[in-house]
Amino acid sequence: MRKLLILPVALLLFSCEDVIDIEVKDGKQQLVVDAWLTDEPREQQVTLTLSQAYFNQESPQPALGAEVYVVREDSTRFRFTDTDNDGIYTYNPRNRNFLRLNERVVLYIRYNSEEYYSVSQLKRVPVIDSLKYQAITLPIKPADSPKSGYLAQFFANDFEGEGDTYLVRSYKNDVLRERSNEYTLSYDGGLSPGSKSDGMLFLQPVRMGINSGLFVDKDKVTVELHSIPLDAYYFLSQVQSQTNNGGIFATPPANIPSNVFNLDPESAEKPLGLFFVSKVTRYTAIIDKNNVKSED
Known part of the structure; x- marks a missing residue:
């Protein structure tokens, strides 16, 4: 019985190939x-x-x-x-x-x-104390980076007092990683409000967000830590969400x-x-x- 039920559902999911024309009107210039x-x-x-x-x-x-x-x-x-x-x-x-x-x-x-x-x-904005890196070999070679190389992380301490928001950007050999999934937002040294990281060392996911694949010997790594106001934190967070929004359950862009x-x-x-x-x-x-x- 289970096979008989699965087959019609599978046919329903994979047979919907009708082309739908959507009329999009140009809005007012802003x-x-x-x-x-x-x-x-x-x-x-x-x-x-x-x-x-x-x-x-x-x-x-x-x-x-x-x-x-x-x-x-x-x-x-x-x-x-x-x-x-x-x-x-x-x-x-x-x-x-x-x-x-x-x-x-x-x-x-x-x-x-x-x-x-x-x-x-x-x-x-706090001072970045140091940048460290470690050797690592991945089990499978990525398409756009070597299998063996180095992962880097920066070290800085969030100020005491809740509500400090930051943007972390990085450069590889003086080339800025500028896509929306290549910068990291931080709230009090954590990834989001409620992380209870106020006044502490920035959490590891924030510190290691500067990596894009693996670095190799003699690569130049630059980290920038920017203070940003709270409205900018939420604006950039929404930019990331909309840019990386995809799949059949994606919400319409706005x-x-x-x-x-x-x-x-x-x-x-x-x-x-x-x-x-x-x-x-x-x-x-x-x-x-x-x-x-x-x-x-």
Whole structure:
């Protein structure tokens, strides 16, 4: 009886091959803000583009002719200019006093007679104490990395006091791992709220999230630890969820709520995107086979 029941179910699952045409209408263009600033004395960028149709594979259209400012609590303004006319508005700070620890800053944008704003706060970030690596041989060779090599991990301690949120990024031979599944988000040194890791050494899954396959001898490994505000933590978490969302039970993609707003709450022009500021610490090491901890 079991075989008789399984066969019709199997036929039902594998015989549904009808093509369904879905009509997708283009939505209204919206301003998209990509503004991630750090306290470093290097060029800072605010990228403004316009949203486009879901199936449009072309590069986004830049939003040109905008006025862009970052304003500190003491009313000091920093103007970002689009010198290359490509929608990338830049400012070159002379020193780290451009952004100040624990101070809130405002992003102000005027575009097509509409005014937009966002508020972020520069939070503390711990120092990365060290980076260590160990030799390992995998049972099966991965398609994009060697079978034998090295796994790395960084060491840093979360500050005492709940609510510190971080973004961990890494570079291999100066190439940034920038896909959504290649950066790690951390809440109080753990992977999520409720991990009870406040004030402790970052948990191992966070420390080892810098690996993409195995490193080899003489590889250069750089780790960046960024402080991020809580709204950026949840925004980037949703980016990861939607980017890695797949399978027959995947949820439909949707615009992630923005922390950029129109000064006129009654306006029909609603922006997309994110603005946040970060302090950042880095640590770089070169893999040396003569100075390696062997696998257990």
